[in-house]
Amino acid sequence: MERDMFVHRKTAQAFANSSRPWSVPVFAVYLVLSVLALPRIVTAQPAISMEHDPISGKTRTFLAGEVKVPQSWNDSDFGVDNRFLACSLVPGLKSGQTIATQGSDDQSWSVQTVPMVGNDTTGQYPMFSMIKVLGEKEKRIVLPGRCTVKSAIKAGAVLRFNGEPSYHIDARRNLEAGEVIPVLRIAPQSFVSIEEVSDANTTRGAQPLLTVLASGDNQRAVIEVWRVEQLHSHSRR
DSSP states (O other): OHHHHHHHHHHHHHHHHOOSOOOHHHHHHHHHHHHHTSOOOOOOOOSEEEEEOTTTOOEEEEEEEEEEOSSOBOHHHHOEESSSEEEEESSOBOTTOEEEEEEOSSEEEESSEEEEEOSSOEEEEESSEEEOOTTOSSOEEEEEEEEEESSOBOTTOEEEEOSSSOEEEEESSOBOTTOEEEEEEETTTEEEESOEEOOTTSSSOOEESEEEEETTOOHHHHHHHHHHHHHHHHTTO
16 A cells, blocks of 8 residues: 555645646546545454453453344244244344344354343343353354234233244233233244343343243253343443
8 A cells, every 4th residue: 555655645746846737637646546545444343352251250352243143033034933922033033134243252242233122121132142151051142033922821820832843821910911021032943021120039130031042952041141241231222
């Protein structure tokens, strides 16, 4: 670039020192060379960032990267629709879509976020994230979504829907038919609300208002992934 700019400066100087009047074509060439000599400004996410984790007490180093979606992630593949709930992704991801991320050894967050608002919970949630928690070998993919209540569900109700897959549905307050609840879809196939409620009878702290746990999934791991996502997203309100 320095050499190019030097050549362009010499060219400009030669034109300036010339006693001959400039023709239109020559002047056009000069303008093109001048524009090419300008430095190119590129905006990008930080290559490296640091983030303190209050749960573990350690500081993570995140590196800039990207993830290419291998297949479309949409409601037909990742949604839930039974007589109690209809859960879908927001906004969903398309095959081949490239997502800019910041990643560490056990967490990856998309740079782009989705605003999500519950009754008492608001945050900027990543449109795509991957989280690994203690006791698990692989990161779990987390995607924002919403669940629409199709049939009223009473607080404390624990419902089971035998489908493919089957689900264990746990509500911690009354849910009315037609109510829309912002949720996180936690792979492989569970949904957890961003809205949380206090659990005064235990030492577990806040719990999700709604948990839609896929049969065979590890509830402890799902809730731990939910906590990490909540903490990360609430810090970006």
